[in-house]
Amino acid sequence: MSQATRILLSLIVGLSAGIALAAFAPAYVPGVASVAEPIGSAWLHGLQMTIVPLVVSLLVTGVAATAEAAKAGRLAARAIALYVVLLFCSAAAAAVLTPLFLELVPLPAASAAALRSALTGAQAIPEVPPLGEFLAGVVPSNVVKAAGDNAFLSLIIFTLVFAFALGRIEPELRVLLTKFFTALRDTMLVVIDWVLWIAPVGVFALALVVGARAGTGAFGALVHYILTVVAVGVVVSLFAYPLALLGARLPLGRFVRAALPAQVVAISTQSSLASLPAMLEGTRAAGVPVRVGGVTLPLAVAVFRATGPAMNLAVAIYVARWFGVELTFGTIATATVVATLTSLGSVSLPGTVSYVSAIAPVAATLGAPVAPLGLLVAVETIPDIIRTVGNVTMDIATTALLGRGAEPVEDDELVELPAA
Numbered sequence: 396m397s398q399a400t401r402i403l404l405s406l407i408v409g410l411s412a413g414i415a416l417a418a419f420a421p422a423y424v425p426g427v428a429s430v431a432e433p434i435g436s437a438w439l440h441g442l443q444m445t446i447v448p449l450v451v452s453l454l455v456t457g458v459a460a461t462a463e464a465a466k467a468g469r470l471a472a473r474a475i476a477l478y479v480v481l482l483f484c485s486a487a488a489a490a491v492l493t494p495l496f497l498e499l500v501p502l503p504a505a506s507a508a509a510l511r512s513a514l515t516g517a518q519a520i521p522e523v524p525p526l527g528e529f530l531a532g533v534v535p536s537n538v539v540k541a542a543g544d545n546a547f548l549s550l551i552i553f554t555l556v557f558a559f560a561l562g563r564i565e566p567e568l569r570v571l572l573t574k575f576f577t578a579l580r581d582t583m584l585v586v587i588d589w590v591l592w593i594a595p596v597g598v599f600a601l602a603l604v605v606g607a608r609a610g611t612g613a614f615g616a617l618v619h620y621i622l623t624v625v626a627v628g629v630v631v632s633l634f635a636y637p638l639a640l641l642g643a644r645l646p647l648g649r650f651v652r653a654a655l656p657a658q659v660v661a662i663s664t665q666s667s668l669a670s671l672p673a674m675l676e677g678t679r680a681a682g683v684p685v686r687v688g689g690v691t692l693p694l695a696v697a698v699f700r701a702t703g704p705a706m707n708l709a710v711a712i713y714v715a716r717w718f719g720v721e722l723t724f725g726t727i728a729t730a731t732v733v734a735t736l737t738s739l740g741s742v743s744l745p746g747t748v749s750y751v752s753a754i755a756p757v758a759a760t761l762g763a764p765v766a767p768l769g770l771l772v773a774v775e776t777i778p779d780i781i782r783t784v785g786n787v788t789m790d791i792a793t794t795a796l797l798g799r800g801a802e803p804v805e806d807d808e809l810v811e812l813p814a815a
Contacts, residue, residue: 413606438597632785
């Protein structure tokens, strides 16, 4: 049984047990909650304690890897520039679509209120400062304090400045620091693996309390959440088709046939890397020279997840609306930038890991609580399928765009794929 399946089952069993307890033995709810709630909170804290070092190490190594890839040649540099633009467009689309969808189909007020009361650890919502104070605090005067206060925007700005400055020092020292942050990243991933190994216990405890306090409305609220986030991901994924049609001048039917095999692999594996051979074959069928796809597709798998910023920001906005956080144009615009940057740094991570590390900074920027992510990560399986399908579809579309005008060589000889 996969890790995601175990976590999802623990959520379903926990919610069902909590609902049954409230229905048949309501007198025991306070006692059970007093035991289960600390267990769930302790697991959630274990997940949260990895976020700051993981975000910092991912950004440093991600910027270093992107800079090295850009030096590989003009094609790689063009690809990275295109990926960064599309990542920002992805987040910007979510900033518009998510509030729109929530206005059209809002979360039922009763379910929202029940869930807010059930997740007691999420009630401490940080106050969003006035715009002037917010802008003044963007540049941290004390980066350690920023990390301690979960001021992720300030922390990200410092880390980006540090990462770009790292590229200007002597090669020996640059390699040394890059190896240090790579080791820090890999160590934190091991810690997260340990925390996620016991996730069924933590998620069961959280879900038991939510089910007992929120009742059957918890299931309806989670379904509403899944449909909202999936809708944002589907719309962003569909942008690949006009990109291929208008940008790459590829006939729509030909692009659909080229992308279909990779999409099938993506659905079954939920892995862009596993879909790479099918993507390469699909781009060849679309007329893209292998010498182009052999460079851009592995690069896309390594540094580009088109649906990441959109769906991560959608989750953060959903949680903010769920807990009644007032969203201004300034905070949403800032969160759009943060969603783009954190997605760029977490593209090579498993879904359950990137979910928390990429969304927590965005939620904190909006002033939304992070605690609900411990429960929502359990239902990430379905959105993750949409994420992967959208990513491979956009990878093929961008490869067709980058390969437009490239003359195929005779028989379009195969080239060895670079390491992803």
